[in-house]
Amino acid sequence: MNKLALSFAIVASLTTVAAAENRAGTPAVGSPMATVTAEVQKTLGFVPDFVKQLPQALVANWWHGVTTFQMNPTTKLDGKTKELIGLAVAAAAPCEYCIYFHTEAARLNGASEEEIKEAVGMAGLTRAGATILNGLQVDKVQFKKDVQRIVSGARAAKK
Template sequence: MEKSKRTLKSLVIVASVGALFTIAPAKAEDATATAAYKDIQATLGTVPDMFKTLPDVAVAGAWAEIKGVQLNPNTALNGKTKELMGLAVASQIPCQYCIYFHTLAAKANGASDEEIKEAIAMAAIVRHWSTILNGSQVDLATFKKQTDDLFAAVKAKSQ
């Protein structure tokens, strides 16, 4: 009987803690929309309307993601590569807003017209073969084995 009282007491404590979290959600320090808008303004010189379409609770997180990866010069990928990737993905989604933005951002990061065309062509090639492989229901294990064999042969040939 004593064990069931302890179990019941534990359940009540857990339920109380859970209820507390629903009443008072955790907030990151200085993660307010106002603070994020000030930082966006300071960083970009303006606050694009795209941020204003978000609910206030999402602004700081969205800005942190963009600032931490896309605008961060200290990541593994340089700005040009990131923007060419963004353009390639945007071309496949397709998103006219993203295509416009990432084309200009790629150029601002030093991408040539030829690099922009090549990024879009690569996106098209990947989409084409994804359609063929998935639509044909090619066996994934067989595909992986053939791919591993192909790269092993290329590596052996280059040595």
């Protein structure tokens, strides 16, 4: 795509997003933002400011992920485990907003302070390991062989 066509595509997409909201910033009726904000209001009792700031093109997919996976109690991972994973990823990223959210959500889902500390500790160890392995450019094939030897030894020790 040439630069002129790309420029027009960008302007057209921005115009479409801008048209979806009126001058007061209220989502247009039937827009993805209006639908999601109504569902968030029903679910949480209010619409957090950060939800209102999500891009129009992302908001429906974001909410779908939150409701069908993160908040879904029928997935294989329970809520506490999901939030501890979210906290670990947030700590490694790092994202202060995500750390705060996932810490509170983990507590809400029954995580103890020690479990929260351990999740962050695992993130730190994993990030350190990644730094070392990638920085040293460890051979991946040999690394996988070594891991399989570790796993085999651990399984044999359980018998």
